[in-house]
């Protein structure tokens with residue numbers, strides 16, 4: 001097909017667990033940041049079953065949008081980030097019409 005990537009669909013999924021790459025499908029307003037100061041920062045999302053906000057550690061990569069900070073684990077759980085390299089194939093098309 002057009003990019004060659006579509007043919008790798010199934011194999012890419014099989015390797016998801018080994019693939020540490022993350023993607024932010026909706027890039028609007030989100031930035032990836034590495035925490036590198038000693039100021040205490042907390043993820044804005046609580047983990048299921050926990051009633052406190054957990055600490056973002058120095059050196060940890062997290063996502064930020066405005067005042068909202070998300071650790072990568074919570075970002076994935078909330079759907080802000082995904083391990084799915086082919087997310088762009090799985091969402092509703094807008095703007096561009098990808099050739100089938």
Ligand SMILES: [Zn+2]
Nearest residue numbers: 043045071074
């Ligand atoms: Zn978190």
